[in-house]
Amino acid sequence: MEPGCATIRGTIxxxxxxxxxxxxxxxxxxxxxxxxxxxxxxxxxxxHRCVNCDAVSIVPFxxx
Numbered sequence: 001m002e003p004g005c006a007t008i009r010g011t012i013x014x015x016x017x018x019x020x021x022x023x024x025x026x027x028x029x030x031x032x033x034x035x036x037x038x039x040x041x042x043x044x045x046x047x048h049r050c051v052n053c054d055a056v057s058i059v060p061f062x063x064x
Contacts, residue, residue: 004029006038025058 010023028035038058039045046059 002029004032007035
């Protein structure tokens with residue numbers, strides 16, 4: 001696992017086409033300058049949540 005920061009934010013194109021409701025989940029590694037999209041707006045992904053510490057992992061493939 002790599003440490004980093006997860007954020008939910010939109011893109012400029014998405015804002016002009018759809019509005020504030022169109023946002024993505026982004027992850028940026030601590031060592032990276034650019035963030036990657038983890039999940040797009042409205043997308044459903046398989047995920048797992050730890051009942052002890054509430055950590056959530058999102059499975060990138062297969063998409064549901």
